[in-house]
Amino acid sequence: MAEPMKIRATLKGDAADVRVLMGHPMETGQRKGPDGKIIPMHFIQEVTVKLNGKIVIEGQISQAVSRNPVFSFRVKGAKAGDRIEIGWVDNKGDKNSSTTAIA
Amino acid sequence: MRRIAGSVLLAGAAMAAPAGAQQQSPYAEYQRMATESAPIELYEIAGEELWKKKQGPKNVSLEACDLGEGPGVLKGAYTHLPRYFADADRVMDLEARLLHCMMTLQGRSREEATKRVFGNADKGSEMELLSAYVAGQSHGLPMRPGNAHAKEKASIELGRKLYFHRAGPWDFSCASCHGEEGKRIRMSGLPVLFKPEYAKPLMSTWPAYRVSTSKIVTLQWRMNDCYRQMRMPEPAFGSDTTVSLIHFMTAAAEGVVYRGPGIKR
Amino acid sequence: MDRNRRTALKSAGTAGALAAAFAAGLLRPQDLLAAGWNKDAFGSKSLADALKGLGAANPADSKDIVIDAPQIAENGAVVPIEVTSNLPNTRSIAVLIEKNPFPLAAKFDFLEGAMPYVKVNVKMGESSNVRVVAEAGGRHYTAVKEVKVTIGGCGG
Numbered sequence: 001m002a003e004p005m006k007i008r009a010t011l012k013g014d015a016a017d018v019r020v021l022m023g024h025p026m027e028t029g030q031r032k033g034p035d036g037k038i039i040p041m042h043f044i045q046e047v048t049v050k051l052n053g054k055i056v057i058e059g060q061i062s063q064a065v066s067r068n069p070v071f072s073f074r075v076k077g078a079k080a081g082d083r084i085e086i087g088w089v090d091n092k093g094d095k096n097s098s099t100t101a102i103a
Numbered sequence: 104m105r106r107i108a109g110s111v112l113l114a115g116a117a118m119a120a121p122a123g124a125q126q127q128s129p130y131a132e133y134q135r136m137a138t139e140s141a142p143i144e145l146y147e148i149a150g151e152e153l154w155k156k157k158q159g160p161k162n163v164s165l166e167a168c169d170l171g172e173g174p175g176v177l178k179g180a181y182t183h184l185p186r187y188f189a190d191a192d193r194v195m196d197l198e199a200r201l202l203h204c205m206m207t208l209q210g211r212s213r214e215e216a217t218k219r220v221f222g223n224a225d226k227g228s229e230m231e232l233l234s235a236y237v238a239g240q241s242h243g244l245p246m247r248p249g250n251a252h253a254k255e256k257a258s259i260e261l262g263r264k265l266y267f268h269r270a271g272p273w274d275f276s277c278a279s280c281h282g283e284e285g286k287r288i289r290m291s292g293l294p295v296l297f298k299p300e301y302a303k304p305l306m307s308t309w310p311a312y313r314v315s316t317s318k319i320v321t322l323q324w325r326m327n328d329c330y331r332q333m334r335m336p337e338p339a340f341g342s343d344t345t346v347s348l349i350h351f352m353t354a355a356a357e358g359v360v361y362r363g364p365g366i367k368r
Numbered sequence: 369m370d371r372n373r374r375t376a377l378k379s380a381g382t383a384g385a386l387a388a389a390f391a392a393g394l395l396r397p398q399d400l401l402a403a404g405w406n407k408d409a410f411g412s413k414s415l416a417d418a419l420k421g422l423g424a425a426n427p428a429d430s431k432d433i434v435i436d437a438p439q440i441a442e443n444g445a446v447v448p449i450e451v452t453s454n455l456p457n458t459r460s461i462a463v464l465i466e467k468n469p470f471p472l473a474a475k476f477d478f479l480e481g482a483m484p485y486v487k488v489n490v491k492m493g494e495s496s497n498v499r500v501v502a503e504a505g506g507r508h509y510t511a512v513k514e515v516k517v518t519i520g521g522c523g524g
Contacts, residue, residue, distance in 0.1 A: 004145045004148065004149065005145075006144050006145055006148060008144075015483060021142040021144055021145050022142075023142065023145050025224070025225065028491070030469075045405040046404075046405060049482070051481050054481065055479055056478070056479050056480070056481040056482040057476055057477065057478055057479065057482045058476070058477040058479065059474060059475070059476045059477075059486075060405050060406055060410070060474070060475045060476075061473070061474040061475075061488075062410045062470060062472060062473050062474065063470075064465060064468055064470060064472075064473035064474075064490055064491050065473060065474055065488060065489065065490055065491070066314075066445060066446045066447075066489035066490060066491055067224065067317040067445070067446075068142040068145065068317060069142075069488070069489060070140045070141065070142050070487075070488075070489055071486065071487065071488055072140070072450070072485075072486065072487035073482065073483075073485065073486060074482070074483035074485045075481055075482055075483065076481060076482070076483050077481055078481075129439075129440050130438075130440060130442045132438045132439060132440075133438035133439075133440060133441050133442050133447075133448075134442070136436075136437075136438055136448040136450075137438075137441075137442075137446055137447075137448055137489075139448070140446075140448045140487060140489050141446070289518075289519050290442075290518035290519055291442075314442075314443045314445045314446035315443045315445050317445070366446075368442045368443045
């Protein structure tokens with residue numbers, strides 16, 4: 001099931017400010033649920049940012065990143081209308097991605 | 104800034120500064136940065152989907168709901184609440200009005216529509232998501248709750264009375280915590296909510312993404328939770344009790360530009 | 369996959385080596401993805417081990433790494449950290465929370481087209497130094513900023 005995701009990419013000169021919101025529990029594996037049992041680790045491990053299909057940023061993150069992560073990046077040499085695609089893979093192998101045009 | 108040692112007492116002195124006065128609050132920088140990087144928009148998007156979703160026995164969406172500015176008009180709706188609604192003959196806040204529309208437009212029962220009004224980190228409630236969406240549509244507009252109609256005046260006055268009314272097993276009122284300057288609970292300064300300098304920065308950021316619980320929190324939830332903390336009986340959702348208190352505090356914030364949805368600790 | 373690339377992937381236990389291999393033209397961008405998550409570095413419980421896992425055991429202090437973070441965080445669940453590296457040819461930025469049970473929180477590799485900048489929300493268990501390690505020109509540099517985390521009262 002795909003968690004919600006939203007990208008905002010705006011041009012500032014010849015660089016694009018990219019902001020991405022990802023819905024994800026980012027469970028550390030140290031919390032207990034209401035039943036007293038440990039909630040298993042469940043977090044995004046890899047984040048990839050592509051500009052017009054080409055990978056420009058490769059991120060590896062841990063369970064120490066906040067729940068519902070929000071990242072900001074800057075991509076240079078971009079023009080309005082260029083495509084920003086951001087994808088993630090979590091420790092369970094679940095994936096999600098979203099694409100937006102630079103405004 | 105003078106280096107603060109790990110001592111709670113020393114830090115407490117800094118916290119005694121009014122929490123409402125943003126420029127003096129030691130958390131102002133945190134609030135600004137955390138608001139910028141909060142996932143609020145995801146909730147607004149989910150709220151918009153719910154606003155447009157056909158539900159209930161009448162199988163209609165909420166798009167014709169009149170939040171006070173006309174059916175389906177969202178811009179300026181949140182910032183003019185709470186206000187009097189003739190069709191219900193009472194003052195309503197956002198959530199009471201949403202409930203009204205769920206019942207009248209969608210034909211849903213109160214029981215069904217309020218079955219899960221407060222959600223959790225895994226899933227926000229309908230009310231929370233709708234509140235985030237609707238409130239967000241008034242971002243940047245001045246807050247002017249209703250205060251002309253006789254029932255609006257009465258609502259604000261009831262809110263004032265309730266704010267100072269001591270009750271329950273601990274003999275608490277809102278004012279027990281929020282009645283005097285310079286009080287705090289642990290490291291959170293306690294705002295004096297009937298004073299504009301406190302009400303304005305705070306009322307202008309509800310509903311909010313609460314970072315400690317990763318969910319949207321609304322004013323109905325806040326009233327409910329404060330009553331719980333005071334060991335008072337649970338107020339009914341959207342009741343005159345909750346609405347009048349919200350009305351009283353929003354009136355104290357009259358004129359402030361709405362900056363929400365915001366973030367809360 | 370040609371021998372050089374396979375060798376580079378096998379021997380690259382650290383992202384630093386990967387970046388070097390990439391710079392040397394031995395890896396394609398897709399290979400960084402395939403190489404996966406740096407278990408050693410992320411699983412390290414001490415700052416020293418995490419740095420070692422990153423191949424950055426002795427980073428040099430640098431004023432060209434700018435960390436923007438709140439002086440006092442009202443809650444440790446969401447602490448925004450903004451990092452800009454002004455070091456020429458910055459290849460990667462890693463964010464570590466020194467007092468967290470597992471200090472390494474995130475690492476970003478910047479390929480051609482990306483600026484060495486990132487903003488990320490981290491969880492902090494307690495007041496701690498936030499340490500950034502940047503790799504530029506084949507060497508590692510570091511900067512640090514203290515962030516205090518307080519315990520608040522009721523919500524709202």
